[in-house]
Amino acid sequence: MxxxxxxxxxxxxxxxxxxxxxxxxxxxxxxxxxxxxxxxxxxxxxxxxxxxxxxxxxxxxxxxxxxxxxxxxxxxxxxxxxxxxxxxxxxxxxxxxxxxxxxxxxxxxxxxxxxxxxxxxxxxxxxxxxxxxxxxxxxxxxxxxxxxxxxxxxxxxxxxxxxxxxxxxxxxxxxxxxxxxxxxxxxxxxxxxxxxxxxxxxxxxxxxxxxxxxxxxxxxxxxxxxxxxxxxxxxxxxxxxxxxxxxxxxxxxxxxxxxxxxxxxxxxxxxxxxxxxxxxxxxxxxxxxxxxxxxxxxxxxxxxxxxxxxxxxxxxxxxxxxxxxQRHRLRRERERFAERERNTLAHARDELERHVAARTRELVDSNHHLSQEIEERKRAEESLRQTRDELVQAARLAVLGQLAASINHELNQPLGAIRAYADNARTLLARHRIEDADTNLAQISELVERMAAISAQLRQFSRKGSETLTDVSAQACFDYALRLFRARLEESSITVVSHMDESTCWVRADPVRLEQVLVNLIGNAQQAMNDSVERQLILVVEKHAERVILSVADSGPGLSEEALEHLFEPFYTTRPAGSGLGLGLSISQRIISDLGGHLEARNRPEGGALFVIQLPAAHPSSLPSENPADA
The missing domain is CATH 3.30.450.20 (PAS domain)
Incomplete structure (x- = not known):
């Protein structure tokens, strides 16, 4: 006890x-x-x-x-x-x-x-x-x-x-x-x-x-x-x-x-x-x-x-x-613990060196693969750029195909006139009326020059644009596009209303690509007014600060909410099947973006559609008299 x-x-x-x-x-x-x-x-x-x-x-x-x-x-x-x-x-x-x-x-x-x-x-x-x-x-x-x-x-x-x-x-x-x-x-x-x-x-x-x-x-x-x-x-x-x-x-x-x-x-x-x-x-x-x-x-x-x-x-x-x-017990363990710690640190250092070497090899391999991917991406971007340029050129040629009937009409009129003048000249020569025959021959020469101008317009529109931007007259580009559509506009009884000031409507752009966009917009406006009683095409160029605003408006039915939402998407079109691929506005928007500008669409309060292009303004030292599109 x-x-x-x-x-x-x-x-x-x-x-x-x-x-x-x-x-x-x-x-x-x-x-x-x-x-x-x-x-x-x-x-x-x-x-x-x-x-x-x-x-x-x-x-x-x-x-x-x-x-x-x-x-x-x-x-x-x-x-x-x-x-x-x-x-x-x-x-x-x-x-x-x-x-x-x-x-x-x-x-x-x-x-x-x-x-x-x-x-x-x-x-x-x-x-x-x-x-x-x-x-x-x-x-x-x-x-x-x-x-x-x-x-x-x-x-x-x-x-x-x-x-x-x-x-x-x-x-x-x-x-x-x-x-x-x-x-x-x-x-x-x-x-x-x-x-x-x-x-x-x-x-x-x-x-x-x-x-x-x-x-x-x-x-x-x-x-x-x-x-x-x-x-x-x-x-x-x-x-x-x-x-x-x-x-x-x-x-x-x-x-x-x-x-x-x-x-x-x-x-x-x-x-x-x-x-x-x-x-x-x-x-x-x-x-x-x-x-x-x-x-x-x-x-x-x-x-x-x-x-x-x-x-x-x-x-x-x-x-x-x-x-x-328990300090006295830890004192006895200190040396053994220090030895174990040194061994552990040495082992950890060796493991770290092995991991660093392995990770370095992985990074080298990854860097090599990344370099290859960058090169492949550059090649893909170059291929995409070439494809886009070819698509723009194809769209330009498609517009030429749509204008074929009008162009045929433009050429048939002077050809018929040439034939009539030639027959008259031969009759006049047979009657020894030399002066009258000379007048007919002069008329034939003028008609030939007119046909040459039409051919030059087609050749100008079909050529590829340049990546170099120059000082371009917006009014001249509009005039060029209107010449291509003159017969179709007259046939459709469309009145063209133009508000432009030659001294303030110069832009920095590529004239060929800008003309393609304007031809596309004017063509769309002409087709939109097919069923309209009042047919009016309004073209406006005005300057705001360092931007020039180009407007193309029509008196057609305007754009629906769905069309406004998807208008610039590739392959979207409001036309009947077979009347177009729906690429014109998508390509036009990309062209204007590449030129440093902006393209947008909206409805006019008084009815009809309005397309607005904003481009950087140009300040040429002198205003050339000739049309830049014909240069």
Whole structure:
């Protein structure tokens, strides 16, 4: 019994030491986790607050930048004059187009005009199936505010489109009515909310806007939109139904649960199985509140790190004590450890040298393969350039084929005339009328020169262009292209309208390639006007700073949305099958790009297509009298 007492004391002492160590470890880890949570909460509150403040400024700026628009449109004389007309005299087409252009320019969802009874009499979406035309919106708050002479603001779900929007409205008074008279109508601008919500989705937090009734109207999380933060009272529900602000169906609850209230006005909330830090800021101008839900995952991670840091520190202290207690044992092991370390380092150094040598060989081989690939790429690029040049030349020859009928007509006329003059000259010579015969021979000479000029034009157009850029007269290039198309334009009864100034329309370009582009554009314009009553080809050259603008416009039907989107893609064409490969505009755009310019297409407001070429301006020291295309 007495022999076991020292051993029992050692076990008891060891148990007490381990127990004290464990209790101290638990207390330190708890304290470390608590301090880490408080610090992480402060940092997260700061991050969420900054994001909320920035999002609030962006939202207010996004909405209020359109506040001016209904007032501006309400003062337009065309709008006031339209509103002053009797209902049976109104033709809303021109006003519909004005509202549609204003909508596109201001980048808003819809613009529409209500009469005194709240019925839509003009709308930017008149051509859509869900048009507002004829719909009555007298129940909307923005109508009641504006018809009483005030600026209106309202947010709601669209009854026709089903899309959420924010509405701005302004009173409109008919022509002749002064500002102290009651309004005769209401101008309404609807702003879509999807753009600002898409910007919110780039944040690592959830943003939501709730109205005065606690209904989430906007959110970066689609699942939270049109849900209620808390159950609605009966009076609030009836008020929403009277204005038809949302759907007629009961709105579901968001499921947002408040766990605790934190310092600084923050709240700890839970949505599903995720905890969030919730901050809120009022938007008094809109009767909204902007909320941010910042995930609290970093707080839990900080708690674990704090607990582990405190526990690790305590373990390090305990370990230091243990190390101090065992220093005398480590002293004996030091030499053997140093020897093992030297051996390990030597082995590691040898392994490193072997790895470096192997990696160097791999890099040399990789560099060799890379050099081969670069050479192959250069050869491929040279082959591609040659192919592209051949394709441009093929397109030029294809245009010559399309002009064959016109050229044949141009040559047949002087040939017939030559034959007639020759027969007359022979008859005159037989009658000894030498002077008259000489006159006929002079006419034959002029006709031959004309045929030679036509042949020279064809030879000029078919030759390949040069990579060297020179000072070129844009007017001369247009004149050359028009000479090629003269017969076809006259046959199609197309009037050419030209606005050019020879002194300011010089560009840096290759004349052959520029002429090919102009021939392609003029040919397209001529074909586009085949079914048009008014056939007019407008050619304009004007200078802006260091750029010269060349425009080719027609009075044809214009370009469809699909054509504008795919117009410059290879093999895209709007012509019937067999009438073209769809390469002309693609090649033309590449030619203009190679010349340092830009080619674009759009529709003219008055109808027809417009092609615009921008090229660097040239400043020749003297203006040559001859046509550069004939040089």
């Amino acid at each position: 007495t022999g076991d007492t020292p051993q029992r004391k050692v076990r008891v002492r060891r148990t007490l030491i381990l127990s004290a160590f464990g209790i101290a470890l638990v207390l330190l880890m708890w304290q470390g986790a608590r301090l880490a949570r408080e610090q992480a909460l402060t940092e997260l509150h700061h991050v969420a607050g900054n994001a909320l403040q920035l999002s609030r400024a962006n939202l207010v700026g996004y909405l209020t930048r359109h506040d001016y628009l209904p007032h501006l449109l309400a003062t337009r004389e065309s709008v006031r004059r339209f509103l002053s007309q009797r209902e049976d005299e109104r033709d809303p087409r021109a006003l519909n187009q004005l509202l549609d252009r204003s909508r596109a320019y201001a980048d808003v969802s819809d613009i529409y005009l209500l009469d005194h009874d709240g019925t839509t009499i003009a709308a930017s979406n008149w051509q859509r199936t869900d048009s507002f035309m004829g719909q009555n919106y007298a129940f909307r708050g923005y109508y009641r505010q504006a018809i009483n002479g005030r600026s209106g603001r309202f947010h709601a779900l669209g009854t026709q489109s089903g899309a959420r929007g924010y509405y701005f409205s302004a009173p409109v008074r008919a022509s002749g009515h002064t500002s102290d008279m009651p309004p005769d109508g209401v101008m309404v601008v609807k702003v879509g909310l999807e753009e600002i919500e898409r910007e919110w989705q780039s944040l690592d937090a959830t943003l939501l806007v709730a109205d005065i009734n606690g209904i989430i109207f906007m959110s970066s999380d689609p699942a939270l939109r049109l849900t209620a933060l808390q159950p609605l009272s009966e009076s609030a529900r009836k008020g929403l139904l009277s204005t038809r602000r949302y759907t007629d169906e009961p709105l579901p609850e968001s499921g947002l649960e408040v766990i605790e209230t934190l310092p600084g006005g923050a709240r700890h909330v839970r949505l599903g199985d995720q905890d969030y830090l919730n901050l809120s800021q009022p938007l008094a101008r809109f009767n909204w509140s902007l909320n941010i839900l910042q995930p609290m995952t970093p707080i839990a991670r900080a708690q674990w790190l704090g607990a582990l840091g405190a526990g690790g520190s305590w373990m390090l202290i305990a370990l230091g004590s243990a190390i101090g207690w």
